[in-house]
Amino acid sequence: MRKSLLKRVSLSLVLAAVATGAQAGKLSIGHTTWVGYGTLYLARDLGYFKDAGLDLELTTIEEASMYMAAQASGKLSGSASTIDEILKYRSKDFCFKTVAALDESHGGDGIVVTKDIKSIKDLKGKSVAVNEGSVSQFWLSYLLKKEGMSMADVEVQNMTADDAASAFIAGRIPAAVTWEPNLTMVKQKGTGDVLVDSSATPGVIVDVVALSCDVIEKQPADVKALVAGLYKAVQYTKDHPKEAYTIMAKGVGGYLSKPEDLAEAAKGVKFYDQAMSEKLLGTKGKSGDIAEIIKLANETWSELQGKPFAVSYDDLVDTRFVTP
Known part of the structure; x- marks a missing residue:
């Protein structure tokens, strides 16, 4: 995983x-x-x-x-x-x-975003760092589909979860799918928000x-x-x-x-x-x-x-x- x-x-x-x-x-x-x-x-x-x-x-x-x-x-x-x-x-x-x-x-995975992104729908047209072929992409696809969207609605930047977090913290990408301890690191550094985490999708x-x-x-x-x-x-x-x-x-x-x-x-x-x-x-x-x-x-x-x-x-x- x-x-x-x-x-x-x-x-x-x-x-x-x-x-x-x-x-x-x-x-x-x-x-x-x-x-x-x-x-x-x-x-x-x-x-x-x-x-x-x-x-x-x-x-x-x-x-x-x-x-x-x-x-x-x-x-x-x-x-x-x-x-x-x-x-x-x-x-x-x-x-x-x-x-x-x-x-x-149950909260260990999440999407970190810049302050202007307030919902999954706000990801439309945005670059999102996610590890293609991994559980991160599976979960992102699930979240998008719940909002009537698909992976085609975002610009995927293929990165590991750790690299995605690093790119986000450095300001190179507006959204990234990652997991702990990266979620906590983003919150501590004040570089963005956790838009949603896996506690919102129990059993997935x-x-x-x-x-x-x-x-x-x-x-x-x-x-x-x-x-x-x-x-x-x-x-x-x-x-x-x-x-x-x-x-x-x-x-x-x-x-x-x-x-x-x-x-x-x-x-x-x-x-x-x-x-x-x-x-x-x-x-x-x-x-x-x-x-x-x-x-x-x-x-x-x-x-x-x-x-x-x-x-x-x-x-x-x-x-x-x-x-x-």
Whole structure:
């Protein structure tokens, strides 16, 4: 889902650095730097996975195409990303399914604008910095469509979320789609306003863990341990937030390596507990709210990329492990 300030590495180096092949008792997951993935580190470092016989290896890869390629080649068991991001990679030749919900962006993503822009409709004809092909473009397209507009109504400047924020703060662009800590930075510097953030669009930007289908079938006990450990980590975060954020910060690292920064970023997400996960992903015989996100992602990416996407709920979600 997210890109940090870290320098990208080549795909060959990524593939060489990550684990190889399925192995009982072990799962490997690739992800970008994002606060919502903190519960994976928390459950690992508190021993929740180990206690259930699972060794979880987490690898930071700051580009979706790279960690998805690593997963497709069998170098990774799965990935942590937004549902709309991974949908684009699902095919008959690359089978993976969502087994766990991690978090929902609830204020962590936003659009920063100059003082004269007061509404989404005011973006018409304006230059907007946004990372094409990413969740930022998916979300922007959704917001525009709600106002009867489309991406054709704005002048897109393709930049990463961090570069977009930098260009905005420098006064080179009137609007940018970005995320924390950039939203807070813009407000602190007084260089503009946050026009809208993801708290206004609940349930649209959602992060999940998606594992390769052969891993799910061959290692069901490990998948069960993964989901159960995440539920325990979310509960620990509720009960001991200060301690949880300290552990998460050490694991997630990057721009979130300081506990106070991770704690601030955590204000913009909702970590998914069991009840929330059941509602989002669904349970046996009953589809969840994620079906609507999948439908929206199919429609959005088909329009934006000019080719059909028709990934179904059943293609992308496995509900067997949602309820322990």
